[in-house]
Amino acid sequence: MPFQPVKFYQTGTFTVGNRLLAPEERTVQANMQRTNGLNSGHRACQGCGEALGARYAIDAAMRACNNQLVAANATGCLEVFSTPYPETSWQIPWIHSLFGNTAAVATGIAAALKVKGRREVRVVAQGGDGGTTDIGFGCLSGMFERNDDVLYICYDNEAYMNTGVQRSSATPPAARTATTMPVGVEPGNVFGQGKNVPQIAMAHNIPYVATATVADLHDLEYKVTKAMGMHGARYIHIFVPCPLGWGAASNDTIKLARLARETGLFAVYEAEHGEVTSVSKIRKRVPVEEYLKLQKRFVHLFGKTPATETIARIQAMADRNIRKFGLLEEEGV
Amino acid sequence: MLQIRIHGRGGQGVVTAAEMLSIAAFLQGKYSQAFPSFGSERTGAPVVSFCRISDREIRLREPIMEPDAIIIQDPTLLHQVDVFGGLKLAGHVLINTSHSFDKLGIADIISERRLERMCTLPANELAMKYVGRPMPNAVLLGGFAALTGIIKLEFVAAAVREKFSGKVAEGNIAAATAAYDLIQQKIREKVHA
Amino acid sequence: MLKQCEGSHAVASAVAMCRPEVICAYPISPQTHIVEGLGEMVKSGKLAPCEFINVESEFAAMSVAIGASAAGARSYTATASQGLLFMVEAVYNASGLGLPIVMTVANRAIGAPINIWNDHSDSMSQRDCGWIQLFAENNQEALDLHIQAFRLGEELSLPVMVCMDGFILTHAYERVDMPTQEQVDAYLPPFVPRQILDPAEPVSIGAMVGPEAFTEVRYLAHAKQMQALELIPQHAAEFQKIFGRDSGGLVRPYRCEDAETIVVALGSVLGTLKDTIDEMRDAGHKIGVLGIVSFRPFPLQAIREVLKDAKRVVVLEKSLAVGIGGIVSTDVRMALSGLHLHGYTVIAGLGGRAITKASLHKMLQQAMRDELEHVTFLDLDHNLVKRHLEREKQKRRSGPMAENILRDVGVVAARIA
Numbered sequence: 041m042p043f044q045p046v047k048f049y050q051t052g053t054f055t056v057g058n059r060l061l062a063p064e065e066r067t068v069q070a071n072m073q074r075t076n077g078l079n080s081g082h083r084a085c086q087g088c089g090e091a092l093g094a095r096y097a098i099d100a101a102m103r104a105c106n107n108q109l110v111a112a113n114a115t116g117c118l119e120v121f122s123t124p125y126p127e128t129s130w131q132i133p134w135i136h137s138l139f140g141n142t143a144a145v146a147t148g149i150a151a152a153l154k155v156k157g158r159r160e161v162r163v164v165a166q167g168g169d170g171g172t173t174d175i176g177f178g179c180l181s182g183m184f185e186r187n188d189d190v191l192y193i194c195y196d197n198e199a200y201m202n203t204g205v206q207r208s209s210a211t212p213p214a215a216r217t218a219t220t221m222p223v224g225v226e227p228g229n230v231f232g233q234g235k236n237v238p239q240i241a242m243a244h245n246i247p248y249v250a251t252a253t254v255a256d257l258h259d260l261e262y263k264v265t266k267a268m269g270m271h272g273a274r275y276i277h278i279f280v281p282c283p284l285g286w287g288a289a290s291n292d293t294i295k296l297a298r299l300a301r302e303t304g305l306f307a308v309y310e311a312e313h314g315e316v317t318s319v320s321k322i323r324k325r326v327p328v329e330e331y332l333k334l335q336k337r338f339v340h341l342f343g344k345t346p347a348t349e350t351i352a353r354i355q356a357m358a359d360r361n362i363r364k365f366g367l368l369e370e371e372g373v
Numbered sequence: 374m375l376q377i378r379i380h381g382r383g384g385q386g387v388v389t390a391a392e393m394l395s396i397a398a399f400l401q402g403k404y405s406q407a408f409p410s411f412g413s414e415r416t417g418a419p420v421v422s423f424c425r426i427s428d429r430e431i432r433l434r435e436p437i438m439e440p441d442a443i444i445i446q447d448p449t450l451l452h453q454v455d456v457f458g459g460l461k462l463a464g465h466v467l468i469n470t471s472h473s474f475d476k477l478g479i480a481d482i483i484s485e486r487r488l489e490r491m492c493t494l495p496a497n498e499l500a501m502k503y504v505g506r507p508m509p510n511a512v513l514l515g516g517f518a519a520l521t522g523i524i525k526l527e528f529v530a531a532a533v534r535e536k537f538s539g540k541v542a543e544g545n546i547a548a549a550t551a552a553y554d555l556i557q558q559k560i561r562e563k564v565h566a
Numbered sequence: 567m568l569k570q571c572e573g574s575h576a577v578a579s580a581v582a583m584c585r586p587e588v589i590c591a592y593p594i595s596p597q598t599h600i601v602e603g604l605g606e607m608v609k610s611g612k613l614a615p616c617e618f619i620n621v622e623s624e625f626a627a628m629s630v631a632i633g634a635s636a637a638g639a640r641s642y643t644a645t646a647s648q649g650l651l652f653m654v655e656a657v658y659n660a661s662g663l664g665l666p667i668v669m670t671v672a673n674r675a676i677g678a679p680i681n682i683w684n685d686h687s688d689s690m691s692q693r694d695c696g697w698i699q700l701f702a703e704n705n706q707e708a709l710d711l712h713i714q715a716f717r718l719g720e721e722l723s724l725p726v727m728v729c730m731d732g733f734i735l736t737h738a739y740e741r742v743d744m745p746t747q748e749q750v751d752a753y754l755p756p757f758v759p760r761q762i763l764d765p766a767e768p769v770s771i772g773a774m775v776g777p778e779a780f781t782e783v784r785y786l787a788h789a790k791q792m793q794a795l796e797l798i799p800q801h802a803a804e805f806q807k808i809f810g811r812d813s814g815g816l817v818r819p820y821r822c823e824d825a826e827t828i829v830v831a832l833g834s835v836l837g838t839l840k841d842t843i844d845e846m847r848d849a850g851h852k853i854g855v856l857g858i859v860s861f862r863p864f865p866l867q868a869i870r871e872v873l874k875d876a877k878r879v880v881v882l883e884k885s886l887a888v889g890i891g892g893i894v895s896t897d898v899r900m901a902l903s904g905l906h907l908h909g910y911t912v913i914a915g916l917g918g919r920a921i922t923k924a925s926l927h928k929m930l931q932q933a934m935r936d937e938l939e940h941v942t943f944l945d946l947d948h949n950l951v952k953r954h955l956e957r958e959k960q961k962r963r964s965g966p967m968a969e970n971i972l973r974d975v976g977v978v979a980a981r982i983a
Contacts, residue, residue: 110763112633113772125773133763135636136772137659141629144621148588148633148641149763151617155587155639161765179629182622392572395739399570407739432704432837434734435922 087290089280104268114167169210255297287336381446386510391422503548515549519556578603588634628656661696666719683918710813822854
């Protein structure tokens, strides 16, 4: 299959800006020679954070392994919008098996490559939050525990978007989804205990765990590149806003991802063998309202009588993250 | 076709006994089939295993309900399980015990049968002496070879070597040989009595 | 070389000689001894190069096999019962993708009530999953069918399930003729995949297919199984040339010529049936038995050919289609379309209930007099069932069914069979 060359418009303003940097500091995306593993023409919605995240991650991974990459993909938006065959957008060898087995399929691919002595070919597995934190969780944990040579990338848009925005275990409290409607005494999703899969991944003591957002391309590419330089089980959890599911403007995807980090709601960090090695500090701390207000899934919190108590609970979650990961620059430093 | 049923308890090598018996018969040029009473039993529970020996291919897959011979690896089963169930009148019986049939309380069952085909064997004691563990299965097979003549002792020894190795195998073979001699002697005494 | 060994050991040795490259293992009785044997061979370096992966579930086992096969490795796993059900989604996926994985199913009942013993409910539940399903009569055939399975599956790009009766075969010691590595190599060429995940030539596998092509893709799966109907006898013939044994094939008729009554069955019960039929023949009855080796594809023509001159057909099956009766018998009826035969379904051996010659004699005598119920449950204790039904009539909160029946049965530890 011939590779589709990168078109200028695909590189976007963010990456165009990169061209002002010294060549060695530029992102993979800014490079016209990047592989464009997820080609244009796919059927994702405008402003899709997952499409962006996948392209960033796969292009960086491709560069890191000299284009010797195989991908396994869970059922979900990414799979559906990228492969209305014969118009597949994947310019890499790619397999979709099921919703809940991607980590195991990737293990199988890695085993086959090992037994065939093709150590140069690397394996990534990718799925959304549903395919990762819920239905694919067993296979994911198994892959971690065995330390199989797979980089698993989760594109977290905090709900089952492919099936029409239903709640997943990654859906934040109070958020409206099709199965957590904003009605009753506690509208939206429950305040559960959360299911922090990066932390669970760390509990497996695997070589590398990182979180990233589509708002910080340099950081995302750095983490993918770093992960690709290692062997064994690696996990990157990328925060990818979903305009459709969140009821946000298509042009707010990057902004929302940045706000998720700047509020402290999504902690950006990396860890090796179960220990945090670096965190991305909050540059300008903002209250959670600024993040929540941009999304219709939280609109019920801001009615005639704002749900101040609920908002405070969400703020408390952000504050806890900030404390736990040390997300703020220390005073006077 | 000869059908042998082995009774014992989980942990006594009951299944292995049937397997070794089948290997011995195979080495002797026979067709044989061994299989356990399939259960999810844990150590100490009553266990049954089966062995068929024939000159022709064995196709039958039913459990052995009318055995030609039984081996009882644990005498405490005698009043718990219907170990003699379906045993042919002229069938062989070998019981692992240091007691007599009378003392075991089965004198009436024994009395209607052919005395020279019934034997007790202190297999645990022999196993302790030669192997250092009260594992009676291979020992009983040595006795079984003497009692029935169905299999030869040398093939029992060869079967033991297929299942075990080193000291354990040699100890078991020594114990099985001692059992063989002991049973032969017992039968001679019975015939002369 | 002749060898006296356990069925699982025979299968493990045969699979090893097929040079599998990726083996995934998850424990479930009664298939465990097979993968344990293979695991030891991989760990000791006797089977190399091969990756042995201890996965966290049967679903993962099949998924790892899918990934490995798609990446071009000869892949194998084994399962049974609940394990097969737990991997079902991936089982369908493997065949849908056309990945020639070979899997042993050590046939076992499906709960509830939980039961570890043999019947065919597990494989039969997957009769429409798109895998080829071959049933072994004894350990020799189980061994041989695995070698044929890799050849057949890879030629067609379809996965193959080799079904062998759990415990009855897997745990039975009997004589097998163990082939040599040279024989297996001569019979089974290296795996050349039709599709492979390779950076040198990137392809997308597993894309969404809409109404415009879905029927065609599914039809192709059917067409391939129809091709298997041609290939299976050819492969059996070639197998015989190299190994000197008549093994496999579509069906195995036994004493069916001039038979007025023919019993149809699959798996190890064929042995007991043959012994029974010999005795009945000796007594002057015109009776035979037809073994089905290939249940998927179902050899309609071959079965019709054997049965067409009989007066009656008794399908003896170790599975139950609740609400209708037989599974195999429904398919056998398809083969008999337009023929006027008495047809009986006998459900037997569920959950490990022994199928004895005595019971078979009694049932077949009834069949020959056409006194058999159309759906008969061999050795069913009607009183036990009645007692429970009565209990349900008596009071609403009659309690858990299985436990009630067990209480009525009493202690079974003292029973031999």
